[in-house]
Amino acid sequence: MRLCELVDRGFDVQIVNHASAVLIKDFPAPLAELCEVLADIHIADIELLQGGGGETPFTQRLRRSLNDLGWVKRKIVIRKIVDDTERATISHEIDHVRQTDNGAIALEIEWNNKDPFFDRDLENFQRLHSEGAISVGVIVTRGQLMQRRMHKIVARCAMNHGVQDFNDLTPFDITPTPRQREMVKAKGDGFIQDWSRRFVQDKFGSATTHWSKLQERIARGVGNPCPLLLIGLSETTISQEKIQ
Secondary structure (H helix, E strand, O other), rough: HHHHHHHHHHOOOEEEEHHHHHHHHOOHHHHHHHHHHHHOOOOOOHHHHHOOOOOHHHHHHHHHHHHOOOEEEEEEEEEEOOOEEEEEEEEEEEEEEEEOOOOEEEEEOOOOOOHHHHHHHHHHHHHOOOOOOOEEEEEEEEHHHHHHHHHHHHHHHHHHHHOOHHHHHHHHHOOOOOOHHOOOOOOOHHHHHHHHHHHHEEEOOEEEEEHHHHHHHHHHHOOOOOOOOEEEHHHHHEEEEOOO
């Protein structure tokens, strides 16, 4: 599978600093692996609602799929030695690195972090590229259309599960904050619209990692001159499912 096929499926794809030329020439197999994994992504809408700490089940599945293909977590250590004396040591832990005979690709998944994590990732890629440790950096995040429609997706899921008030959120392991309880007074369909809007603002708000926030960093040149492949997940990866 190729990047253009992901675009056809509604993914946002951006190439920076000639990354496509590098990937196609030196990393055709890893590029195909990545495209296949992303094309098979499946996110149940209930996973967007369910509470709890740590990574979502979707993110865990994505990481396992990449790990199985050799995209593994790796700590890259750079040591500066002058006249046999070590002057500095810098380590960078990358969630997924695909090593080949032609070099390495570094990949970070930023599904729903605080948006400054984009700065961290891009600056790490820049440093590692300048030291010859990686050839390309990849970031996967929520796509533009997915972010824009998140409120409708969450509201539809709540409606499909018969949510009418705060008590109906218990099966999702959602504990509304006092502020949410104060701001959401409606019942029935009115509750769904009011609560889902507030829920999305709190959980998937503008200050979290999504396509537009990533674009702001790229426009400022963060990460240059490292070749970058940026991918925003498509809304089409989300399906309607019932709680098991």
